[in-house]
Amino acid sequence: MIPGVFKQFLSLPWQEVLTWPVLVPWLLGMVFGVFVGATPGLTATMAVALIVPISFYLEPNAGLALIIGVSFTAIFAGDIPATYLRIPGTPASAAATLDGNELAKQGRGRLALVIDLLCSCLGGLIGVVVLMLIARPLAQFALFFSDFEYFWLGVLGLSLSALVSRGSTLRGLIAAALGILISTVGTDVMGGVPRYTFGSFELLDGLNFIPVMIGLFGFAEVLRNVSSSQPMATSTIPSQETGVAKASVQEIWKYKWLVLRSALLGTGIGALPGAGADIAAWGAYGFAKVTSRNPEQLGTGAIEGVVAPTSANNAAVAGAWIPALVFGIPGDAVTAIVLGAMMMYNITPGPQLFESGTQVQAIFLIALVTQVLLLPAGLLGIKAFGWILRLPRRLVLTAVMVFSVVGAFAIRNSLFDIYVMFAFGLIGFFLEAKKVPLAPVILGLILGDLIEKKLRAGLISSGGDLTPMFTRPICAALVGLLVIALVLVPAVRWLRMRMRAE
Numbered sequence: 079m080i081p082g083v084f085k086q087f088l089s090l091p092w093q094e095v096l097t098w099p100v101l102v103p104w105l106l107g108m109v110f111g112v113f114v115g116a117t118p119g120l121t122a123t124m125a126v127a128l129i130v131p132i133s134f135y136l137e138p139n140a141g142l143a144l145i146i147g148v149s150f151t152a153i154f155a156g157d158i159p160a161t162y163l164r165i166p167g168t169p170a171s172a173a174a175t176l177d178g179n180e181l182a183k184q185g186r187g188r189l190a191l192v193i194d195l196l197c198s199c200l201g202g203l204i205g206v207v208v209l210m211l212i213a214r215p216l217a218q219f220a221l222f223f224s225d226f227e228y229f230w231l232g233v234l235g236l237s238l239s240a241l242v243s244r245g246s247t248l249r250g251l252i253a254a255a256l257g258i259l260i261s262t263v264g265t266d267v268m269g270g271v272p273r274y275t276f277g278s279f280e281l282l283d284g285l286n287f288i289p290v291m292i293g294l295f296g297f298a299e300v301l302r303n304v305s306s307s308q309p310m311a312t313s314t315i316p317s318q319e320t321g322v323a324k325a326s327v328q329e330i331w332k333y334k335w336l337v338l339r340s341a342l343l344g345t346g347i348g349a350l351p352g353a354g355a356d357i358a359a360w361g362a363y364g365f366a367k368v369t370s371r372n373p374e375q376l377g378t379g380a381i382e383g384v385v386a387p388t389s390a391n392n393a394a395v396a397g398a399w400i401p402a403l404v405f406g407i408p409g410d411a412v413t414a415i416v417l418g419a420m421m422m423y424n425i426t427p428g429p430q431l432f433e434s435g436t437q438v439q440a441i442f443l444i445a446l447v448t449q450v451l452l453l454p455a456g457l458l459g460i461k462a463f464g465w466i467l468r469l470p471r472r473l474v475l476t477a478v479m480v481f482s483v484v485g486a487f488a489i490r491n492s493l494f495d496i497y498v499m500f501a502f503g504l505i506g507f508f509l510e511a512k513k514v515p516l517a518p519v520i521l522g523l524i525l526g527d528l529i530e531k532k533l534r535a536g537l538i539s540s541g542g543d544l545t546p547m548f549t550r551p552i553c554a555a556l557v558g559l560l561v562i563a564l565v566l567v568p569a570v571r572w573l574r575m576r577m578r579a580e
Contacts, residue, residue, distance in 0.1 A: 107145070
């Protein structure tokens with residue numbers, strides 16, 4: 079495998095890509111990605127959609143570098159407000175709020191973000207290498223997933239969210255069920271019947287994910303801070319940190335195998351059409367908690383809780399290119415937009431793209447170099463947003479409110495989404511007061527629509543027969559993992575805690 083990597087590395091078109099007409103828009107796009115990704119409500123998909131029209135005026139390599147640079151940078155930059163303000167900048171950053179924000183409260187926010195940045199670069203590099211080596215086999219495996227396999231994958235993801243959440247598993251399952259219930263609001267796509275709309279025209283399209291997420295994490299955090307007894311004139315987060323670079327490298331070396339496992343898992347999930355970096359981040363976080371020696375520490379400011387999701391989300395961005403390049407099937411919304419841009423350049427994704435090899439090698443090289451350029455771009459973003467640590471809490475909370483309102487409104491230019499954000503802020507504040515975790519609510523909202531559609535489509539294709547849900551090989555494997563997650567893992571955790579107590 080290693081000789082194959084070096085062989086492809088040497089054959090990459092360095093002289094065609096590393097030129098100033100390509101590098102200038104490339105670097106400007108990454109700066110733009112930092113700004114968009116770090117602004118709550120402005121997703122990586124939105125950043126790519128905004129930049130694509132500009133790419134049409136550039137040569138193909140420059141246009142692709144612009145788009146790829148924006149997508150990778152925006153995914154990382156979303157972790158900046160997730161760590162400092164507990165507001166995920168992008169959906170893929172929601173998992174980073176659990177431990178990243180706790181570390182920031184402990185005065186180690188800059189350490190968390192530097193580790194985040196390094197893991198994002200390493201995860202992206204691993205994902206691109208995997209993309210170069212096993213694009214065809216992994217994409218072919220993804221084609222074996224029918225509707226039933228996607229159903230069980232979604233159920234497994236929700237089960238992991240219940241396990242990784244702080245508190246009891248029962249509360250995690252209640253939160254996941256609430257997220258699924260929220261996802262059913264709107265018009266039934268398959269039946270065309272309004273559900274839980276209560277006669278509201280705005281609810282016919284359902285509840286948009288971004289305002290709900292901003293409300294649960296952002297506005298709820300404002301309410302929690304306002305209701306606390308801490309003086310509003312004090313700084314938001316302790317900011318005295320020294321030796322961050324050395325400590326970050328040491329922590330990553332300590333968890334080097336977790337970085338590798340999370341990146342490989344993220345690449346595999348990203349290669350499944352429709353999965354995306356957000357599901358990859360949650361999956362890696364859940365896997366880290368299941369395999370951790372101290373699972374009870376995740377969610378309280380554990381380095382493992384930062385390493386796992388941030389290594390997986392950028393790897394998932396690379397993994398999403400596997401079905402996109404080999405079969406022309408977009409792995410997520412970002413690659414769907416990029417496929418449209420490639421066709422505008424007369425680049426047709428599919429097996430024939432690998433016959434000549436020139437253009438696909440340029441894409442590989444752009445993706446590799448982007449991970450290196452992400453380091454200075456990410457450090458710039460961390461430094462620019464670090465001034466938040468020195469501000470009094472009243473100013474930071476005001477800024478959080480402004481970001482929350484603007485982020486909720488920016489998706490559809492709708493005042494209704496602002497009302498949704500406020501409503502779910504109150505719900506999030508109530509749930510946290512009752513010690514019900516918010517993370518499973520978000521994942522239930524993300525996966526609820528997928529689970530319902532895949533189950534109903536699968537039952538229609540099988541004529542109502544439930545047998546294929548359990549007899550298909552991949553379904554059986556996923557059901558087995560589900561049983562292990564819900565039965566054996568809690569049992570092993572209980573036995574371990576009892577042995578420690580004795």
